[in-house]
Amino acid sequence: MARLGVNIDHIATLRQARGGTDPDPLAAAVLVELAGADGLVVHLREDRRHIQDRDLTLLREIVRTKLDLEMAADDAMVKIALTVKPDLVTLVPEKRQELTTEGGLDVAGLKERIQTTVAMLHDAGIPVSLFIEPDLNQIKAAHKIAADFVELHTGRYANATKSKEADAEFEAITQAAKLAYKLGMGVNAGHGLNYRNVARLTHIPEIVEYNIGHSIIARAVLVGLDQAVKEMKALLS
DSSP states (O other): OOEEEEEOHHHHHHHHHHTSSOSOHHHHHHHHHHTTOSEEEEEOOTTOSSOOHHHHHHHHHHOOSOEEEEEOSSHHHHHHHHHHOOSEEEEOOOOTTOSSOOSOOOTTTTHHHHHHHHHHHHHTTOOEEEEEOSOHHHHHHHHHTTOSEEEEEOHHHHHOOSHHHHHHHHHHHHHHHHHHHHTTOEEEEESSOOTTTHHHHTTOTTEEEEEEOHHHHHHHHHHOHHHHHHHHHHHHO
16 A cells, blocks of 8 residues: 655644644644554745744654655755754755745756755765656656655646546656656655545556645544544555
């Protein structure tokens, strides 16, 4: 069964909306793990719009499954990662004005900069995943700079409004996953996945982990965090 990483950024978003202490991402992390999630995902953004440095430090102390830190490939974030030592760093593109990550990292176009970041993290014993489009050239570029994993951006698949579009995106994800696996990289997937569209992707055996946040937290508002995680786990089985 594929693993489930639950992104808890939106717990922190709700907290930051009022500037208080509730809801607490740490409490959410405990509940998510107890519900059977295989890991926690947090994105420490430059503008700190949701997850804060203190959250990350404390999460490192309590997470018992896997802590995946999403971050931009810049020196300030690398310093934080080297201090906190998450179980995985996922490098993502980042724009201040975006509501959420809008696309994959251009590894082929930013090869030198990303390769330097990957090497620094590897020197500290931290494995690295690259959040990229399901594009074969990007897969090859990720392999050349020694990425341990790729996380395939599933946004276009999730947002497709016509079956023909969804089929084309599904095929692109399938071929990208096959190539990444063939080249020796682990394959994760995420972005825009929900309780309606994720099941089809489970037919791609090369994908070993799905990182899902918004749909789980949205579902949790109605049924509780424990139930929301368990329902998603069932879809991945």
